Amino acid sequence: GAVVSQHPSWVICKSGTSVKIECRSLDFQATTMFWYRQFPKQSLMLMATSNEGSKATYEQGVEKDKFLINHASLTLSTLTVTSAHPEDSSFYICSAREGSGPYEQYFGPGTRLTVT
Amino acid sequence: QQQVKQSPQSLIVQKGGISIINCAYENTAFDYFPWYQQFPGKGPALLIAIRPDVSEKKEGRFTISFNKSAKQFSLHIMDSQPGDSATYFCAASTGNQFYFGTGTSLTVIP
Numbered sequence: 001g002a003v004v005s006q007h008p009s010w011v012i013c014k015s016g017t018s019v020k021i022e023c024r025s026l027d028f029q030a031t032t033m034f035w036y037r038q039f040p041k042q043s044l045m046l047m048a049t050s051n052e053g054s055k056a057t058y059e060q061g062v063e064k065d066k067f068l069i070n071h072a073s074l075t076l077s078t079l080t081v082t083s084a085h086p087e088d089s090s091f092y093i094c095s096a097r098e099g100s101g102p103y104e105q106y107f108g109p110g111t112r113l114t115v116t
Numbered sequence: 117q118q119q120v121k122q123s124p125q126s127l128i129v130q131k132g133g134i135s136i137i138n139c140a141y142e143n144t145a146f147d148y149f150p151w152y153q154q155f156p157g158k159g160p161a162l163l164i165a166i167r168p169d170v171s172e173k174k175e176g177r178f179t180i181s182f183n184k185s186a187k188q189f190s191l192h193i194m195d196s197q198p199g200d201s202a203t204y205f206c207a208a209s210t211g212n213q214f215y216f217g218t219g220t221s222l223t224v225i226p
């Protein structure tokens with residue numbers, strides 16, 4: 001099956017610093033990648049959709065200058081949380097859609113971000 | 117506005133029993149309905165999915181029932197096992213739009 005990896009799986013950073021999270025599709029080409037945020041015991045909240053080689057489309061209420069998304073290749077997308085604050089602490093999950101596939105999204109294992 | 121409504125929020129089932137989780141939607145443009153299983157600290161994993169041209173799909177112990185006229189679909193887990201204890205999310209999709217339900221925390225008691 002299609003595999004999506006994320007790195008790191010968890011990260012602790014200090015307030016005011018930036019942190020980058022990588023999302024890779026390991027065995028397929030992902031023309032579209034999605035970034036989600038999930039709070040404890042809650043559903044997934046879509047943050048943005050990115051297509052390879054073009055700018056990401058952000059959901060309403062998501063600060064594009066704070067959450068920088070780069071989908072530079074068909075197998076890699078990155079989410080950079082800039083000037084992180086404790087309220088940015090969350091579980092971030094990426095997913096990828098196979099270029100030739102119909103609808104399915106394949107999810108990564110998630111990254112736990114803690115901002116101190 | 118919640119595009120996909122999911123119930124119940126939590127569910128406790130005895131081992132060997134049937135777990136049933138329900139979802140409802142409004143947008144008739146949705147054309148793909150997956151279910152995901154998520155364990156704590158992990159990303160969601162696709163369990164089973166259905167398209168609106170069929171009323172039922174079964175994969176092992178997992179069955180999706182789909183009622184297009186009622187705009188409802190449900191997940192049935194037969195012979196529930198303690199290892200099935202997880203959070204389950206339904207979703208509805210069209211194009212790049214993917215909407216998740218609020219999740220159901222399932223606990224299967226040995």
